[in-house]
Amino acid sequence: MTEQHAHHFERGTDGPKVIVAGVDGSDSSLRAAAYAAGLARRQHALLAVVYVQPVLAAGAALGAPVAGTTDEIAEDLVAYIRDAAERLKGIFEVRWEFHTFRGDPYNGLVKAADELKADAVVVGASEQAGHRIVGSVAVRLVKAGRWPVTVVP
Numbered sequence: 155m156t157e158q159h160a161h162h163f164e165r166g167t168d169g170p171k172v173i174v175a176g177v178d179g180s181d182s183s184l185r186a187a188a189y190a191a192g193l194a195r196r197q198h199a200l201l202a203v204v205y206v207q208p209v210l211a212a213g214a215a216l217g218a219p220v221a222g223t224t225d226e227i228a229e230d231l232v233a234y235i236r237d238a239a240e241r242l243k244g245i246f247e248v249r250w251e252f253h254t255f256r257g258d259p260y261n262g263l264v265k266a267a268d269e270l271k272a273d274a275v276v277v278g279a280s281e282q283a284g285h286r287i288v289g290s291v292a293v294r295l296v297k298a299g300r301w302p303v304t305v306v307p
Contacts, residue, residue: 170193170197170199170272170273170274171199171200171271171273172199172200172202172270172271172272172273172274173190173193173194173197173199173200173201173202173272173273173274173275173276174190174202174204174263174266174267174270174272174274174275174276174301175187175189175190175191175201175202175203175204175275175276175277176204176205176206176259176263176266176275176276176277176278176291177203177204177205177231177235177278178205178206178227178259179227179230179231180278180281181278181281182278182279182280182281182306182307183277183278184234184278185278185306185307186276186277186278186304186305186306187201187203187235187276189276189304189306190203190276190304191248191250193274193276193304194248194249194250195247195248199249199273200249200250200251201248201249201250201251202250202251202253202266202270202272203231203235203250203251203252203253204252204253204254204255204262204263204266204270205227205231205252205253205254205255206254206255206256206257206258206259206262206263206266207225207227207254207255207256207257207262208256208257208258208259209256209257209258231252232252235250235252253266253270259291260291260294260295263275263277263291263295264295264298264300267300267301272301273301273302274301274302274303274304275295275301275302275303275304276303276304276306277291277292277295277303277304277305277306278292278305278306278307279292279305279306279307280292292305
Protein backbone atom coordinates (compact mmCIF):
# COMPACT_ATOMS: atom_id res chain seq x y z
CA MET A 155 0.00 0.00 0.00
CA THR A 156 1.48 3.37 -0.96
CA GLU A 157 1.03 6.49 1.07
CA GLN A 158 -0.50 9.40 -0.82
CA HIS A 159 0.99 12.84 -0.30
CA ALA A 160 -1.29 15.83 -0.50
CA HIS A 161 -0.06 18.50 -2.87
CA HIS A 162 -0.17 21.97 -1.42
CA PHE A 163 -0.61 25.00 -3.61
CA GLU A 164 2.28 27.46 -3.30
CA ARG A 165 1.49 31.16 -3.29
CA GLY A 166 3.88 33.95 -4.16
CA THR A 167 7.10 31.98 -3.92
CA ASP A 168 8.20 32.65 -7.47
CA GLY A 169 7.65 36.40 -7.50
CA PRO A 170 10.26 39.12 -7.73
CA LYS A 171 13.02 39.28 -5.13
CA VAL A 172 14.19 42.83 -5.89
CA ILE A 173 11.96 45.64 -7.13
CA VAL A 174 13.68 48.86 -8.19
CA ALA A 175 11.69 52.10 -7.89
CA GLY A 176 13.17 55.18 -9.54
CA VAL A 177 12.51 58.40 -7.61
CA ASP A 178 13.41 62.01 -8.35
CA GLY A 179 11.10 63.85 -5.97
CA SER A 180 8.31 64.38 -8.52
CA ASP A 181 4.76 63.44 -7.55
CA SER A 182 4.64 60.65 -10.13
CA SER A 183 7.93 59.16 -8.88
CA LEU A 184 6.67 59.18 -5.28
CA ARG A 185 3.46 57.45 -6.43
CA ALA A 186 5.65 54.91 -8.23
CA ALA A 187 7.63 54.29 -5.03
CA ALA A 188 4.39 53.79 -3.09
CA TYR A 189 3.10 51.37 -5.74
CA ALA A 190 6.45 49.50 -5.72
CA ALA A 191 6.31 49.31 -1.92
CA GLY A 192 2.93 47.58 -2.16
CA LEU A 193 4.32 45.10 -4.70
CA ALA A 194 7.38 44.47 -2.53
CA ARG A 195 5.24 43.91 0.57
CA ARG A 196 2.92 41.45 -1.14
CA GLN A 197 5.78 39.56 -2.80
CA HIS A 198 8.08 39.68 0.26
CA ALA A 199 10.64 41.32 -2.03
CA LEU A 200 13.29 43.92 -1.30
CA LEU A 201 12.31 47.44 -2.40
CA ALA A 202 15.35 49.25 -3.78
CA VAL A 203 14.52 52.95 -4.01
CA VAL A 204 16.92 54.58 -6.49
CA TYR A 205 17.69 58.25 -7.01
CA VAL A 206 19.91 59.07 -9.98
CA GLN A 207 21.97 62.18 -9.32
CA PRO A 208 22.41 64.15 -12.53
CA VAL A 209 25.94 64.85 -13.68
CA LEU A 210 26.12 68.15 -15.50
CA ALA A 211 28.99 69.52 -17.55
CA ALA A 212 30.87 72.30 -15.74
CA GLY A 213 29.43 75.01 -17.99
CA ALA A 214 25.86 73.76 -17.63
CA ALA A 215 25.87 74.33 -13.89
CA LEU A 216 26.55 78.08 -14.35
CA GLY A 217 28.55 78.12 -11.14
CA ALA A 218 25.82 76.51 -9.04
CA PRO A 219 26.95 73.83 -6.61
CA VAL A 220 25.05 71.05 -8.39
CA ALA A 221 26.54 68.16 -6.38
CA GLY A 222 25.47 69.78 -3.12
CA THR A 223 21.97 70.36 -4.44
CA THR A 224 21.54 66.77 -5.66
CA ASP A 225 22.94 65.47 -2.36
CA GLU A 226 20.27 67.54 -0.58
CA ILE A 227 17.58 66.07 -2.83
CA ALA A 228 18.83 62.55 -2.01
CA GLU A 229 18.84 63.34 1.72
CA ASP A 230 15.32 64.79 1.50
CA LEU A 231 14.09 61.70 -0.35
CA VAL A 232 15.62 59.36 2.25
CA ALA A 233 14.03 61.39 5.06
CA TYR A 234 10.65 61.37 3.29
CA ILE A 235 10.76 57.60 2.69
CA ARG A 236 12.02 56.86 6.21
CA ASP A 237 9.21 58.99 7.66
CA ALA A 238 6.59 57.20 5.54
CA ALA A 239 7.99 53.79 6.55
CA GLU A 240 7.94 54.80 10.23
CA ARG A 241 4.30 55.98 10.06
CA LEU A 242 3.27 52.64 8.58
CA LYS A 243 5.34 50.46 10.90
CA GLY A 244 3.31 47.55 12.24
CA ILE A 245 0.65 48.05 9.55
CA PHE A 246 2.66 47.91 6.36
CA GLU A 247 6.03 46.16 6.66
CA VAL A 248 8.43 46.26 3.72
CA ARG A 249 12.18 45.74 3.48
CA TRP A 250 13.74 48.68 1.67
CA GLU A 251 17.08 50.24 0.81
CA PHE A 252 17.94 53.61 -0.70
CA HIS A 253 20.60 53.88 -3.40
CA THR A 254 22.00 56.78 -5.33
CA PHE A 255 23.63 56.44 -8.73
CA ARG A 256 25.16 59.20 -10.85
CA GLY A 257 24.36 59.91 -14.48
CA ASP A 258 21.37 60.60 -16.64
CA PRO A 259 18.12 59.04 -15.35
CA TYR A 260 17.89 56.28 -17.99
CA ASN A 261 21.48 55.04 -17.77
CA GLY A 262 21.47 55.43 -13.99
CA LEU A 263 18.36 53.26 -13.63
CA VAL A 264 19.77 50.66 -16.04
CA LYS A 265 22.98 50.50 -14.01
CA ALA A 266 21.00 50.31 -10.75
CA ALA A 267 18.73 47.53 -12.05
CA ASP A 268 21.74 45.55 -13.29
CA GLU A 269 23.83 45.97 -10.13
CA LEU A 270 20.93 45.30 -7.78
CA LYS A 271 19.81 42.31 -9.89
CA ALA A 272 16.31 43.75 -10.24
CA ASP A 273 13.43 41.51 -11.16
CA ALA A 274 11.18 44.50 -11.93
CA VAL A 275 11.46 48.27 -12.34
CA VAL A 276 8.78 50.77 -11.34
CA VAL A 277 8.92 54.42 -12.45
CA GLY A 278 6.57 57.37 -12.61
CA ALA A 279 5.25 58.67 -15.89
CA SER A 280 7.13 61.72 -17.13
CA GLU A 281 5.59 65.02 -16.12
CA GLN A 282 7.36 66.88 -18.94
CA ALA A 283 5.32 67.52 -22.08
CA GLY A 284 8.30 67.09 -24.44
CA HIS A 285 8.85 63.52 -23.28
CA ARG A 286 5.64 62.43 -24.96
CA ILE A 287 7.33 63.19 -28.28
CA VAL A 288 11.01 62.40 -27.68
CA GLY A 289 10.57 59.44 -25.32
CA SER A 290 10.63 59.37 -21.57
CA VAL A 291 12.89 57.34 -19.31
CA ALA A 292 9.95 54.95 -18.79
CA VAL A 293 9.52 54.37 -22.53
CA ARG A 294 13.24 53.80 -22.97
CA LEU A 295 13.26 51.28 -20.08
CA VAL A 296 10.34 49.38 -21.64
CA LYS A 297 12.07 49.37 -25.04
CA ALA A 298 15.26 48.01 -23.45
CA GLY A 299 13.24 44.86 -22.73
CA ARG A 300 15.45 43.70 -19.88
CA TRP A 301 12.97 43.76 -16.99
CA PRO A 302 9.25 44.06 -16.51
CA VAL A 303 8.62 47.80 -16.23
CA THR A 304 5.60 49.33 -14.55
CA VAL A 305 4.85 52.98 -15.31
CA VAL A 306 2.75 54.69 -12.65
CA PRO A 307 0.79 57.83 -13.66
